[in-house]
Amino acid sequence: MSERPHLVVIGNGMAGCRAVEEILARDAGKFRITIFGAEPRVNYNRIMLSPLLAGEKSFEDIVINGHDWYDKNGIELVAGDSVTAIDRVAKTIAAKSGRIESYDKLLIATGSDPFIIPVPGKDLPGVISFRDMDDVGAMLEAANRGGDAVVIGGGLLGLEAAHGLSLRNMKVTVIHLMPTLMERQLDEAAGWLLKDALEGRGQTILTGADTAEIYGEGKVEGIRLKDGREIPASIVVMAVGIRPATALAKEAGLAIGRGIHVDDNMVTSDPDILAVGECVEHDGNVYGLVAPLWDMCRSLADGLVAEPKGYRGSVTSTKLKVAGLDVFSAGDFSGGEGCEDIVLRDATRGVYKRVIVKGDKVVGAVLYGDTADGNWYFDLLKKQEDVSDIRDALIFGQAFAGGGASANPIDAVAALSDDAEICGCNGVSKGQVMACISGGAGSLDAVRSGCKASASCGSCTGLVENLLKLAGHDEERPVKPMCKCTSFTHEDVRKAIVEKELRVIPQVMQALSWSTPDGCSSCRPALNYYLLCAWPESHVDDMQSRFVNERMHANIQKDGTYSVVPRMWGGVTTPDELRAIADACDKYKARMVKVTGGQRLDIFGIKKEDLPAIWADLNAAGMVSGHAYGKALRTVKTCVGSEWCRFGTQDSTGLGIKTEQMTWGSWMPHKFKIAVSGCPRNCAEATIKDFGVICVDSGYELHIGGNGGIHLRGTDLLCKVATEQEALDYCAAFIQLYREEARYLDRTAPWVERVGLEYVKTRIVDDGEGRAELARRFHHAQSFLQKDPWAERAAGSEAHLHQHIAEIRPFAVVGGAA
Amino acid sequence: MIAEWLDIGPVDQLPALGARTLPVQGGEEIAIFRTANGQVYALINKCPHKHGPLSQGIVHDTTVTCPLHNWRISLLTGEALGEDKGCVPVIPVKIDGGSILIGRREALQGMA
Ligand SMILES: Cc1cc2nc3c(=O)[nH]c(=O)nc-3n(C[C@H](O)[C@H](O)[C@H](O)COP(=O)(O)OP(=O)(O)OC[C@H]3O[C@@H](n4cnc5c(N)ncnc54)[C@H](O)[C@@H]3O)c2cc1C
Ligand code: SF4
Ligand code: FES
Numbered sequence: 018m019s020e021r022p023h024l025v026v027i028g029n030g031m032a033g034c035r036a037v038e039e040i041l042a043r044d045a046g047k048f049r050i051t052i053f054g055a056e057p058r059v060n061y062n063r064i065m066l067s068p069l070l071a072g073e074k075s076f077e078d079i080v081i082n083g084h085d086w087y088d089k090n091g092i093e094l095v096a097g098d099s100v101t102a103i104d105r106v107a108k109t110i111a112a113k114s115g116r117i118e119s120y121d122k123l124l125i126a127t128g129s130d131p132f133i134i135p136v137p138g139k140d141l142p143g144v145i146s147f148r149d150m151d152d153v154g155a156m157l158e159a160a161n162r163g164g165d166a167v168v169i170g171g172g173l174l175g176l177e178a179a180h181g182l183s184l185r186n187m188k189v190t191v192i193h194l195m196p197t198l199m200e201r202q203l204d205e206a207a208g209w210l211l212k213d214a215l216e217g218r219g220q221t222i223l224t225g226a227d228t229a230e231i232y233g234e235g236k237v238e239g240i241r242l243k244d245g246r247e248i249p250a251s252i253v254v255m256a257v258g259i260r261p262a263t264a265l266a267k268e269a270g271l272a273i274g275r276g277i278h279v280d281d282n283m284v285t286s287d288p289d290i291l292a293v294g295e296c297v298e299h300d301g302n303v304y305g306l307v308a309p310l311w312d313m314c315r316s317l318a319d320g321l322v323a324e325p326k327g328y329r330g331s332v333t334s335t336k337l338k339v340a341g342l343d344v345f346s347a348g349d350f351s352g353g354e355g356c357e358d359i360v361l362r363d364a365t366r367g368v369y370k371r372v373i374v375k376g377d378k379v380v381g382a383v384l385y386g387d388t389a390d391g392n393w394y395f396d397l398l399k400k401q402e403d404v405s406d407i408r409d410a411l412i413f414g415q416a417f418a419g420g421g422a423s424a425n426p427i428d429a430v431a432a433l434s435d436d437a438e439i440c441g442c443n444g445v446s447k448g449q450v451m452a453c454i455s456g457g458a459g460s461l462d463a464v465r466s467g468c469k470a471s472a473s474c475g476s477c478t479g480l481v482e483n484l485l486k487l488a489g490h491d492e493e494r495p496v497k498p499m500c501k502c503t504s505f506t507h508e509d510v511r512k513a514i515v516e517k518e519l520r521v522i523p524q525v526m527q528a529l530s531w532s533t534p535d536g537c538s539s540c541r542p543a544l545n546y547y548l549l550c551a552w553p554e555s556h557v558d559d560m561q562s563r564f565v566n567e568r569m570h571a572n573i574q575k576d577g578t579y580s581v582v583p584r585m586w587g588g589v590t591t592p593d594e595l596r597a598i599a600d601a602c603d604k605y606k607a608r609m610v611k612v613t614g615g616q617r618l619d620i621f622g623i624k625k626e627d628l629p630a631i632w633a634d635l636n637a638a639g640m641v642s643g644h645a646y647g648k649a650l651r652t653v654k655t656c657v658g659s660e661w662c663r664f665g666t667q668d669s670t671g672l673g674i675k676t677e678q679m680t681w682g683s684w685m686p687h688k689f690k691i692a693v694s695g696c697p698r699n700c701a702e703a704t705i706k707d708f709g710v711i712c713v714d715s716g717y718e719l720h721i722g723g724n725g726g727i728h729l730r731g732t733d734l735l736c737k738v739a740t741e742q743e744a745l746d747y748c749a750a751f752i753q754l755y756r757e758e759a760r761y762l763d764r765t766a767p768w769v770e771r772v773g774l775e776y777v778k779t780r781i782v783d784d785g786e787g788r789a790e791l792a793r794r795f796h797h798a799q800s801f802l803q804k805d806p807w808a809e810r811a812a813g814s815e816a817h818l819h820q821h822i823a824e825i826r827p828f829a830v831v832g833g834a835a
Numbered sequence: 836m837i838a839e840w841l842d843i844g845p846v847d848q849l850p851a852l853g854a855r856t857l858p859v860q861g862g863e864e865i866a867i868f869r870t871a872n873g874q875v876y877a878l879i880n881k882c883p884h885k886h887g888p889l890s891q892g893i894v895h896d897t898t899v900t901c902p903l904h905n906w907r908i909s910l911l912t913g914e915a916l917g918e919d920k921g922c923v924p925v926i927p928v929k930i931d932g933g934s935i936l937i938g939r940r941e942a943l944q945g946m947a
Contacts, residue, residue, distance in 0.1 A: 195873060205851075205871040227847070349871045354911045356896070535871045536854070537902035538893040538907075561852035565891040565902040573902050578890040625856075625891075821881040822855040822867060823843040825942060 021049045022121035025110060027056025027100045027265065031063055032294025032310045034082055039318035041090055045049045047322050052119060053110075056149055056724035057097030059083055063149070064307060066120055070153050070181030103269035105287055112120045122321070125266055125277060125285070125292040129259035129305070134169070138231030138240075141410065144253045147178045156252065160185035164251035167191075167240050169228055171198040171339060175210075175256035179220055182254070189249050190221040192228055194257075202335045202346035204534050204652045206362075207369055207385040211525035214342055261265040261296045261303055276303045281327035282320025285312055285692060293317050299330060306333050334395045336388065343595040345391035348374065348381035348398045356380065363387075363528040365477075371534060372412055385481070390414035398632070409551060430483045439484070440477045449479060454488045461485065478504055479530065500540040502526075502533040507543070507760035509660030514551050521548065522559055536562075543761035550756050553798035561816070566646035569819075570806045571628055572619075578608075580621040582645035583635045587674035587693075588616030597638030605631045614725075615652030615690065617643055626819055632807035641805040644681065648762075650689050650752075653677035656704065658695030658712065667712035669695035674742055676710075679745055680752060682803035683795075685770075686759040689752070704732045707755075708748055713737075717744040721751060721777065722769035730766040733774045736782045750791035751782050753798075757791075840929070840936035843867070846875060847933070854890040854899070857937075865926055865942060866890035867935065868910055869919055870897060877928045878938055883908070883921025883941035 024040075026033045029052050038051060054060075056680045065079035086095045095112065102111045109119045133139050145155045159166070160182060167181045171193030175181055183189045185704035191198075197208030198215075212222045227243040231253055239249040261276035272278040272286035276298030283291045283299075293313050295305060309331035315474050316328035334347030350373055361370045368386035371396060372379060378401050382394040393415040397404060410417045435448035445468050453468040464481055465471055471481045485491075498504050505513070510529060519525045522544050526536060536544070541562035548555045566572050571579035583598065598618055602610055608622030623631055632642070645651055653676045656662065658669030672695040680691065692703035693710040702725070703709030709720035714740040720732035735751070738744055754777065759768040768775060781788050781813065849855055849869040852918040857865040859879075866880035866889050874897070880890050887903030897910045907916040927938035 127930070194847055200873045291882075350876045351897070358896075398878070528912060533896065535893050535895055535941065538905070541893065541895065561850065561894065564893065569891070573888070573891060575885065576902065577886070577891075817848070818850060818855065818858065820855075822848055822857050825859040825862070825865075 021047065023048045023119065024048035024122045024124065025112065025118055026050065026052040026124045026126060026294075027050075027119040028124075028126035028128060028294070029056065029060050029062075029096060030092065030126060030128050031081075031307055032128070033124065034060040035311065036124060036126065036293050036314040036317050037090075040322055043318050044322045045090070048122070050090070051095065052087075052092060052719050053098060053100050053112060053118075055097070055099035056151070058095065058150060059087070059096070061150070061273045065645055066147070066150070066153050067177040067181055069180065072181075081645075085816035091350050100265060103265060103290075105269055105290070108289065111595070121289065123290045124317075125290065125296060126294045127262040127296045129145070129295040130262045132187060132258040132260050133255055134228065134257055136228055136230055138233065138513060139255075140236070141231055141233050141235070141237045143237030143251060144231060144255060147174050147254055147256045147293055148175055148259075149179050156182060156254065157185070157231035158254040160187050160237060162251065163187065165190070165239075166252050166254065167248055168242070168256060170256045170258070171222065171224065172201065172256065173193070173199060173316050173335065174253070175580075176215070176337065178254045178256055179821050183218070183220055187221075188221075191215075192224065192248075193222065193225045193243070194223045194227055196225050198222065198224065199337075199344075199346075202701065203344065203385070204350050204371060204384075206371070206523050206526060206534055207344065207346075207751060208367055209323050209521070210367070210385050211342065211344060213335075213524070221245065233451045259305060261298070261363070265294060266296070266688060274298045274301075281316065281319040282325050283328065284320065284479060290691060291317060294762040295807070299328060302330055304331065304333065305337065309333060315702070316595045322778050326672070328638055329579075332399055334391065336391065343384070343386055343388040345384040346382070347391070347395045348379070350381040350383045358534055359408075359412045359530050360534060362527050364528040364530060370412055374404065374408065374411070375404050377408070379404055379411075381760075398684070403566065427483050427487055430480060431487055431590070439480050443469040445470040447484065450484050451488065454485060454490070456469070457489045459485075499543065500537055502511075502531050502536050502540050503529060505529055510544070511547050511551075511758075514547055520552060520555065521550070521557075522562065546686065546761050549802075550798075553801045556821070567627065567648070569628060570642055570810060571623065572646045574621065577625075578621070579623045579625060580619050580645075581628070581631055581635070582613065582619050582641035582643035584643040584677075585617050585640075587653055587670050589655075589670060589674065592616075596639060597635065597640070601634050604634065611644070613652075615645075616654050617645065617652055619645065626821065629811050629813075629819055633811035636805070636808050641681075642807040645757060646685065648687050649682070649684050650677075650680045650691070652690060653680070654690070654692040656693070656695050656700040658693075662695055663711070665695035666714050666716070667695060667741075669693045669701065670709065671709075672712070672744065673701075675741070675745060676748060677726065679749065679799075682805070683752065683756070683799060684802060685752070685756055686761050687764045691748070692756060705729070706732065710748075716740065719747050719751075722765045724764055724766035724776075726764070728766065733769065733780065735774075742801040744790065746792050747781060750788040751777070753791040753795035754780055757794075757800075841942060843906075843935050843937055846873075846935055847932055848943060849875065849935075852894045852920050854892075854894065856890045857942075860931045863924075864888075865937070867937075868894055868899060869926070870894060870910070875928050875930060877906060877926035878908070878910065878913050878934055879926070881923060882906055883913075883915055884919065889911050889923070893923055921941045 018133050043341045055357045058083040059382050062079045062081050068074040098112045098114045100110050100112050109117050111117050140606045145152050161395045166182045166248040168175045168190045168191045171191050179191050197205050198211050206528040230241045237253050241247050263273050265272050278821040279297045281290050285292050294310050313328050313332050337344035356373050356375045359372045371383045375547045380399040385392050407602045413429055433447050437447045439445055439447050439450050449468050452468050456463045458467040471478045471484055519528055525544055531609050543560040545559045571581050586832035602819045603625045607620045610620045613619050653673045655670045655673030658666035690706045692701040694701040694703045694705040695712050704709055705723040705725040712719040718737050719735045724730040838911050840884040853908050854866050854868040863876050868875045882889055882901040884906045887901040889899050891902045893898040898907050899908050913925040915926050916923040918920050926941045
């Protein structure tokens with residue numbers, strides 16, 4: 018009917034129709050157009066499926082091009098009939114209905130297929146993907162019946178599905194394999210904030226969770242995780258990723274990589290076939306967002322009907338649409354060589370911002386809580402603008418930095434209005450702080466006591482300091498911050514953890530405005546310890562924030578092998594234990610066995626892979642970990658005392674054993690050693706231990722703060738007590754005080770010197786009730802922490818981490834690890 | 836033809852902010868690291884200082900702190916950071932469809 022060339026489009030989705038629009042806009046009369054769509058409906062806005070699911074929109078609202086558009090432009094829409102084959106020689110396509118259509122130009126815009134993880138039960142009715150209208154229909158139907166939903170995948174799509182389903186009154190659990198949500202768009206800190214917010218809305222988020230199986234009789238009833246947990250569900254939404262839909266193109270013999278290969282004008286390896294959208298790969302990249310597709314469609318139309326301009330790839334940014342949560346990410350946020358992270362955490366407003374700058378240019382940004390400047394950062398990124406002039410104020414956003422008004426943080430605070438809030442905890446405005454300063458407060462401490470600003474959580478300390486500088490008080494804080502990631506001291510941090518009930522490391526970093534995304538090797542172990550000390554009943558240990566010795570429950574030695582020390586209570590052992598140790602030494606080819614200064618046996622030269630096995634063997638012989646590797650109670654050294662020694666006044670060995678049984682397994686700011694000597698001859702060297710007991714005729718002398726290390730320090734006498742039980746009670750109270758108040762990596766010696774012996778005496782000796790309370794807290798913590806880490810690990814928890822991931826042998830191809 | 840890249844299994848065997856090892860028979864052991872953001876890097880598992888097993892260090896940002904004497908080593912360049920001088924070979928890594936691929940030539944270098 019027409020001599021115009023025939024353009025056939027496969028795919029009635031976002032890219033296919035947009036490309037047609039672009040072509041029509043350049044030359045409406047050039048082609049006769051036929052569009053095939055697998056879905057039985059007109060072109061609609063796929064990204065609006067989420068609001069549709071959430072009940073914020075109806076289908077009519079999300080239609081982009083209705084039937085009138087097809088009619089007006091003379092486009093034939095073949096909806097509900099998918100194309101099954103392309104014959105490039107005959108230049109025809111065949112559809113499922115049997116219809117054959119010939120083309121002059123063919124455009125493939127088949128989008129993506131959702132990725133279905135190959136677990137048992139994946140084909141059960143009730144397992145849904147989240148891709149098109151039919152999926153939404155299935156979800157709505159399930160929601161009407163009520164019940165539980167499981168969403169597998171904590172990426173953008175999964176979270177949108179979860180949000181929609183919970184708005185439809187389903188109880189939703191999100192299963193995510195990675196440790197943090199949306200790990201491809203957000204860094205760890207922002208991912209954690211997001212999880213926290215979603216949990217606050219009633220969703221259950223399980224990170225680090227791997228699906229083993231979907232179970233159910235005839236339909237979905239729930240899922241089982243690899244760790245054995247089961248979560249009941251009447252529907253399972255799988256949103257773990259997408260794969261370019263390339264099957265059709267592949268069968269037609271077009272060049273394919275991850276997607277259909279196209280050049281800068283979206284032409285495939287066949288000059289008469291073009292492709293656009295999620296199904297293509299351009300210059301090594303595939304895209305899963307619409308913005309790049311728009312760029313592609315423009316280049317396609319330019320190349321096909323006008324002046325070719327050529328597509329050059331896109332940088333993408335992401336905004337989470339989930340109502341009420343502001344999350345933004347753009348570019349590369351993984352950091353790296355030459356990259357500088359500028360981090361701003363505003364705890365009171367719930368804001369986290371991180372801008373990554375490389376060579377004076379913005380290369381990435383992650384924003385949480387306040388995304389107003391997202392587009393501005395994205396613009397700087399796309400235009401590759403030089404930001405060296407505004408670098409210092411960049412993180413404050415366009416209003417400060419981009420307005421050209423000011424480039425330094427002091428000017429930034431100067432620009433704040435008088436009623437701008439500085440301290441959120443105490444509601445102190447800039448005007449009040451300035452009044453306090455002009456009233457004579459010339460230091461941070463003076464401001465804190467004068468008007469309470471920065472006196473609580475302290476996250477506004479930086480602002481107050483800048484206000485002080487603005488008023489001409491340029492003073493360094495006298496105390497050293499914990500590390501270069503923060504301006505807070507150890508004491509500030511510990512206080513804030515308790516007062517603000519901070520429970521996990523990212524929460525501390527956010528609340529206290531850490532200046533790095535994930536801390537450093539100095540603050541992370543300290544934070545892990547402080548949290549464990551504050552919340553013994555609920556703290557989940559962060560393995561990756563522990564030094565290798567504690568992670569491996571053995572001592573690393575200079576050649577990379579480990580040494581292992583089983584506990585010998587009070588230094589006493591038995592022939593059976595010795596035999597078991599000897600056997601283990603043979604079996605695991607120990608290279609040396611040494612008696613330690615703390616009266617234990619140290620087995621050297623054990624390979625990392627063999628650790629779980631040697632622990633299991635020693636456990637089987639009745640021994641537990643000696644914690645010789647830990648910032649923990651190490652040993653209780655004893656002498657033989659009254660049982661054998663002609664000078665002994667009390668049973669020092671027995672008391673030593675009791676003390677060790679009470680204190681083993683307790684994590685501390687640093688290693689902790691105890692000794693009990695049976696008389697003042699002090700054969701157990703109790704006066705150079707963290708806690709020492711010297712038995713005398715009338716009772717027990719208790720000594721504290723000794724150290725035999727680099728700085729030799731003799732103990733101070735704490736007091737004398739009359740009974741064994743008192744000695745134990747004082748010991749527990751002293752340890753707890755040290756655990757709660759010392760800085761991480763302080764032994765007791767420097768701590769006692771810093772706080773003074775008098776202080777310790779007031780807390781432990783003079784204050785009976787306080788002592789009892791400290792001891793109670795110690796025993797409370799012990800009830801959770803006194804666990805043999807060897808037994809746990811030998812039983813298989815994290816056993817794989819000891820094994821090699823794989824092994825390379827010459828000329829052999831490696832397989833995966835077991 | 837021998838492939839350029841060796842597939843050493845799925846990414847999720849690596850703990851975030853942690854590392855695992857890959858012995859090379861007759862060659863140098865390799866340490867594979869994963870950062871907080873899920874980026875994966877590989878270095879020879881030997882600190883340039885005194886051959887500490889870098890796989891056992893604390894990973895933060897794109898660096899690892901050696902467990903023996905706390906040198907900080909860049910996961911990107913293998914170079915010691917800060918005041919320290921030294922460098923450990925980097926093995927190229929890429930992720931494809933959830934699998935870790937490492938450069939065959941570099942992995943086998945130094946093998947008898
Ligand atoms: C729920 C959801 C939310 C999203 N949110 C966002 C967002 O917020 N921001 C963003 O940028 N992106 C978002 N996306 C992604 C965005 O929708 C896609 O990037 C975009 O739709 C891709 O366009 P496309 O034309 O390549 O593929 P599609 O839009 O998927 O279109 C492909 C079409 O081809 C049809 N088709 C496939 N094979 C055949 C065949 N053989 N014969 C005939 N027809 C066929 C399909 O039925 C489909 O209609 C979202 C996606 C989903 C599913
Ligand atoms: S400290 Fe006293 S009781 Fe103990 S072994 Fe020495 S001399 Fe004997
Ligand atoms: S061996 Fe690595 S720091 Fe010394």
